[in-house]
Amino acid sequence: MTRSGSVRSTFALAAVLALGLAAPAHGAALDGNAIIQKSQELFQGKDQRSTVTLELINADGSTRKIVTKRLWKDYHGKDGYAAKTVFFTLFPPDSKGVGFLIWDTANPNRKDELWLYLPSLRQVRKVSVRDQDDAFMGSDLTFADMGQRLLSEDAHTLVGEETVDGAPCYVIEDVPVTESIYGKKRLWVKQDDFTTVRIDYYDRKQDLLKTQKITWIRDGKLRVYKELDVRNVQTGHRTIYTITELETDVGLDDRDFSERALQRGYRGR
Amino acid sequence: MRRRTRAALGLALALGAPAWAPGGAGAQVELTGRLQQELAYRYAAAPALTKGLAFIQLEAGAPVGTAGRLTAIGRAWYDPVLDFSEPDRINPDLAPGDPVRDAFHGAELKELYLDVLTDAVDLRVGRQIVRWGLLEGTRITDRVNPLDFREFLFRDVEDRYIPLWMLRASYYPTWGQTQVLVIPDMTFHKPAPAGSEWEEFQLPPDTRKPKVSLKNTELGLLLGRRWGETAWTASYLYTWDDFPAAFRSVFGVAGALTGASFDARYERLHIFGLTASRSVGPAVLNFEGAYDHGKHLATDTGALPSGGNEIARDIAHWGAGVDANVAGVDVSVVYFQEQVIGWKPYIPVDRVERAASLLMRESYLHNRVDAQLLVLYFHAGHQYVARPRVDWRLTDRTKLSVGVDLLGGQRGSDPSDATAVRDFRFVGYLKDHDRATATVSYRF
Numbered sequence: 001m002t003r004s005g006s007v008r009s010t011f012a013l014a015a016v017l018a019l020g021l022a023a024p025a026h027g028a029a030l031d032g033n034a035i036i037q038k039s040q041e042l043f044q045g046k047d048q049r050s051t052v053t054l055e056l057i058n059a060d061g062s063t064r065k066i067v068t069k070r071l072w073k074d075y076h077g078k079d080g081y082a083a084k085t086v087f088f089t090l091f092p093p094d095s096k097g098v099g100f101l102i103w104d105t106a107n108p109n110r111k112d113e114l115w116l117y118l119p120s121l122r123q124v125r126k127v128s129v130r131d132q133d134d135a136f137m138g139s140d141l142t143f144a145d146m147g148q149r150l151l152s153e154d155a156h157t158l159v160g161e162e163t164v165d166g167a168p169c170y171v172i173e174d175v176p177v178t179e180s181i182y183g184k185k186r187l188w189v190k191q192d193d194f195t196t197v198r199i200d201y202y203d204r205k206q207d208l209l210k211t212q213k214i215t216w217i218r219d220g221k222l223r224v225y226k227e228l229d230v231r232n233v234q235t236g237h238r239t240i241y242t243i244t245e246l247e248t249d250v251g252l253d254d255r256d257f258s259e260r261a262l263q264r265g266y267r268g269r
Numbered sequence: 270m271r272r273r274t275r276a277a278l279g280l281a282l283a284l285g286a287p288a289w290a291p292g293g294a295g296a297q298v299e300l301t302g303r304l305q306q307e308l309a310y311r312y313a314a315a316p317a318l319t320k321g322l323a324f325i326q327l328e329a330g331a332p333v334g335t336a337g338r339l340t341a342i343g344r345a346w347y348d349p350v351l352d353f354s355e356p357d358r359i360n361p362d363l364a365p366g367d368p369v370r371d372a373f374h375g376a377e378l379k380e381l382y383l384d385v386l387t388d389a390v391d392l393r394v395g396r397q398i399v400r401w402g403l404l405e406g407t408r409i410t411d412r413v414n415p416l417d418f419r420e421f422l423f424r425d426v427e428d429r430y431i432p433l434w435m436l437r438a439s440y441y442p443t444w445g446q447t448q449v450l451v452i453p454d455m456t457f458h459k460p461a462p463a464g465s466e467w468e469e470f471q472l473p474p475d476t477r478k479p480k481v482s483l484k485n486t487e488l489g490l491l492l493g494r495r496w497g498e499t500a501w502t503a504s505y506l507y508t509w510d511d512f513p514a515a516f517r518s519v520f521g522v523a524g525a526l527t528g529a530s531f532d533a534r535y536e537r538l539h540i541f542g543l544t545a546s547r548s549v550g551p552a553v554l555n556f557e558g559a560y561d562h563g564k565h566l567a568t569d570t571g572a573l574p575s576g577g578n579e580i581a582r583d584i585a586h587w588g589a590g591v592d593a594n595v596a597g598v599d600v601s602v603v604y605f606q607e608q609v610i611g612w613k614p615y616i617p618v619d620r621v622e623r624a625a626s627l628l629m630r631e632s633y634l635h636n637r638v639d640a641q642l643l644v645l646y647f648h649a650g651h652q653y654v655a656r657p658r659v660d661w662r663l664t665d666r667t668k669l670s671v672g673v674d675l676l677g678g679q680r681g682s683d684p685s686d687a688t689a690v691r692d693f694r695f696v697g698y699l700k701d702h703d704r705a706t707a708t709v710s711y712r713f
Contacts, residue, residue: 056635064637064665092665093301093712111551121426123400126500128593129551138636237635260441264386 032156032172036187038194040148042223045248047073052087052243054139059236066137067091069266073252077106084257088266099124099262108150117262124259133181139239140210140230142181145201153178154185164188164197182209195223208233217246224248302327305710311466314701315361319466321350326379338384342427345376360466361701369464380432391439396432399450401491401504403544403555406626406645407605409586410504410542410559413450413489415511417459421467421699422645422654423674431456450489450506455479457535458511469698473533476513485509504542509535514565514579536565552593557605559586572615583610601628623648637662645696652678652696670708676700 030038054066069088075081082104089098099117117124132144154174162171169188176182183206188198199212210232217226228241255261302325309320324346331339350359351373357363359371382395402411406422414430422429435452455478461467479485491504513533539562546555561584568580588605603626612620630641638661645654658672681694 058635064635064662092662093303094662094666094668094710096301111548113548121400121405122398122430125403126546126548126553126555126592128553128599129548131594131597134594134597135635138632140635260391260439260446264391267386 047252313703371462371465445494452487476533650679
């Protein structure tokens, strides 16, 4: 699952680079800001097509599954958009055919645009922007978690180094400077390629709320999520996102991110 | 189109399609469907179990060549409550001798269409539902398909909208969208069956329906374009008014009313429509308007110098709505009204009719449970419909829905009372039909 940002990283990174503020060279002493910045600069391809499966597991062990086909394209600010994403639901059967289109704006002063296609209504409808703290598809991650906050929205502090699954990692503590539902986050970022492999989320009382483990697809310089395993330690609920059948740079264009595409449904494009 | 021709065409497409598909007959046919059981219990006046509908719906889809896909949706149903209950238990307003034509079983082909999708044009030909407009339920520009009033307003779109045989061609140039509809199907609004729970009106028995012909074909054109952040559509529908105009002759002796005869027929209607949609902050603002030219309205007896009982008037409809997400709750508020242009006191409908709706929806327990509340309010007679409902996904395939349908307002006159048409209230007349509902569905 890409961390395509809305408001966010593309615009901020472009500004930073334009001002000529180069990140410290790899191997030299890095601070929290620099590490997080590098973790947000990962190359995800020009576009992606993949199958995303969400497994929602209750504390009692009962599970629900959602399978979607996902198309994503990085717009690099073209026409005012950072990225566009479309989901086509394949499972469960009562949601089959439901399509969800998101246009992430590159302008921090402009809201994203969302459209929903419901086969039961036979119509595409523009929908209001979700509250960013709402659960994404009923999972343990919120819409805000799925995107990226601007670098300046948190204070990033390097608090140590640890080994995760045999890989040396920087440990960063993020404390929000702007509005957030979290009191803080703790991130483990691999030292060799700056992929984030674990995030602990704390609520406003500083109690541990949920933990997230991330595995990556690494192909050349490409870095894309392979699996996210999120556990809410307070409720016992768990979500596993799995990305399969990933293809990058397949040549997606504006037609794939249109109301027409939503209504046509996923047809193997 | 004649029924036999339609059936033959449908059968030919259904049988022929698998053979056209790569890989041979039936190789890529995708079959899905659902089993559904619906119950309804009227708890207001004359409490009774009024529905026990069970049905199986199948949807088959198969590719046709490289750019086509054939879809067929059919249903078979049976209602044991209607089968075993006396008609006056289902409809307590029945008088002895009133006709009852409410079937308790049936099978139907709901939709059958062929999609041909190319780079620039999307074609869909066959029996289908086409939705226009933005404001759900207002029927301002969304009047391509007629409605089935079998269960008042309470069925989903797939049941409430009657599919029509038509050609829909959508062209997507770089500047926007163009959609053309060609509709030879002469199907109109379908009242609830005689003697059924939701019966309010019936068509006069000799209602003249236009014949299927090129001259009588309905046509639609929609143009869509985005300017800045606003999405616009303009539409024109050359259609038949789905409500027949009733030319009524009233006769009597020495001033005493002894009878009336009706010459009911359908009239042509021109509908010019406009919609606009725009995001404002996190919310979406929608506007929709339509202008009807050629509507025929009944008049009071003896009001017209000509002695006739109907008059042609234009009608303007418009509505505005806001969709927002407030503290995690999806909220949609709509206001709409319609106005008779050149209204006269002898036209027994209100000059201006106003209505509003509120829809709220929220999910709980990681989207296992959805709660929804829909409220419709009609200013005339202070009529309202309220529908709270909870949907619970028991498993990936099984869903349970429970809810209540509440109707209220002034009851008004009996719809069969020709001398009191002015006081008829579409919702209020059914105010004693409050009911609790439960539905279980299994999808495969």
